[in-house]
Amino acid sequence: SCSAKPEKTKAQQASNIKKVIAIMSGKGGVGKSSVTSMLAVSLMRKGYKVGILDADITGPSIPKIFGLKGKANINETGVVPAESQHGIKVMSLNLMVPNEDDPVIWRGSIITQLVQQFWADVIWGELDYLLIDLPPGTGDVPITVMQSLPVSGVVIVTSPQQLAGMIVRKAINMVKKYDAPIFGLIENMAYVSCPHCEDRIEIFGKPQGETEAANNEIPYLGQLPIDPVLATMSDLGKIEDYEAEKFTEIAQRLADIIKT
Numbered sequence: 001s002c003s004a005k006p007e008k009t010k011a012q013q014a015s016n017i018k019k020v021i022a023i024m025s026g027k028g029g030v031g032k033s034s035v036t037s038m039l040a041v042s043l044m045r046k047g048y049k050v051g052i053l054d055a056d057i058t059g060p061s062i063p064k065i066f067g068l069k070g071k072a073n074i075n076e077t078g079v080v081p082a083e084s085q086h087g088i089k090v091m092s093l094n095l096m097v098p099n100e101d102d103p104v105i106w107r108g109s110i111i112t113q114l115v116q117q118f119w120a121d122v123i124w125g126e127l128d129y130l131l132i133d134l135p136p137g138t139g140d141v142p143i144t145v146m147q148s149l150p151v152s153g154v155v156i157v158t159s160p161q162q163l164a165g166m167i168v169r170k171a172i173n174m175v176k177k178y179d180a181p182i183f184g185l186i187e188n189m190a191y192v193s194c195p196h197c198e199d200r201i202e203i204f205g206k207p208q209g210e211t212e213a214a215n216n217e218i219p220y221l222g223q224l225p226i227d228p229v230l231a232t233m234s235d236l237g238k239i240e241d242y243e244a245e246k247f248t249e250i251a252q253r254l255a256d257i258i259k260t
């Protein structure tokens, strides 16, 4: 019957996709989408097959970061995701709307249904990692993803401006209500390297990520500097050309944690 079909699809997806990682942040603007994209790039460079499900429906930025404009293709078997220059599969609402500047003015229930379809109806194929870029906070979409998708674990992205860790703890406590483990915390925009002497300038004060991770008994994956090159490459849609040793280290740590 018709009603059995989505379940079948869901099971098939689960067997094709080895690990589903949800990327979460307490609030917007901490660099969650940038970190998701660079994690994907770093894992791809290690030879893994990677996909990104852009679940930040009202603020989708993944297609732009990868310079993807082409529309996602719909055929009789489902939705074919877009593919980045180096083969990262991407599904985002912005690949389906006629004009990427049009706002999404949908109720939460429609948005959460769409996220479930991005899981069930997209032909992801074989993947080692599917990264889900969640919208910031602990609203409808993160809850739906945690409840209805086979999330292997969560990565939390934070930046030092987050109010003394309180917002991060909200996100951590939200995840703890579900079965998925927290793979770790990444602290973005932790400092700036002086272009002249390479001194660290901690413009938001002393980074608290490591302490925060320890206090919450979750792994600390590392910190990333503010790098104007990253922002520029993202704006140009050329994230795959960005060289980033720091991201490589973090991605390796993450891959190691997931394996164990």
Ligand code: ADP
Pocket (backbone or CB within 6 Å): 025, 027, 028, 029, 030, 031, 032, 033, 034, 035, 061, 188, 189, 224, 225, 226, 227, 228, 229, 230, 231, 232, 234, 235
């Ligand atoms: P979020 O997904 O948390 O809302 P984004 O990834 O969209 O945040 O990042 C917000 C802005 O900050 C973007 O313009 C992005 O290019 C920039 N940005 C993020 N991380 C860094 C970084 N480490 N260095 C420089 N710019 C960054």
